[in-house]
Amino acid sequence: MDALAANVLARFLEREGYGTGRGWEHRKERDERVLVNLPPHLHTLWNKLKLQFKGTPEERMKNFLEYVEENPGEDMAGLQDAADKALNKLIREYKNRPEPEYSEVPF
Numbered sequence: 001m002d003a004l005a006a007n008v009l010a011r012f013l014e015r016e017g018y019g020t021g022r023g024w025e026h027r028k029e030r031d032e033r034v035l036v037n038l039p040p041h042l043h044t045l046w047n048k049l050k051l052q053f054k055g056t057p058e059e060r061m062k063n064f065l066e067y068v069e070e071n072p073g074e075d076m077a078g079l080q081d082a083a084d085k086a087l088n089k090l091i092r093e094y095k096n097r098p099e100p101e102y103s104e105v106p107f
Contacts, residue, residue, distance in 0.1 A: 030057050038064070041079060045068070045075050045078035
């Protein structure tokens with residue numbers, strides 16, 4: 001095999017996910033394949049529980065949706081937790097903001 005063919009084959013295999021790819025990249029891609037197919041209100045719960053579900057992205061999504069059906073209040077609890085964290089962050093930022101400098105009003 002000449003050098004050109006070897007380079008073409010190496011690029012093809014790398015693009016298809018063989019060879020030099022990193023494991024965390026593949027895991028992240030599989031997680032994202034599930035995430036894009038879920039309704040937005042379930043994203044927070046998915047990010048919290050995604051390590052519990054094993055298999056292909058389709059199997060993981062199916063098992064996660066079954067889990068949500070069996071535990072109906074957890075999706076809203078996850079949204080509430082995320083909202084509480086965001087609100088607490090905003091309150092901290094508000095309390096820690098610098099005081100405005102007042103100057104004379106030019107009239």
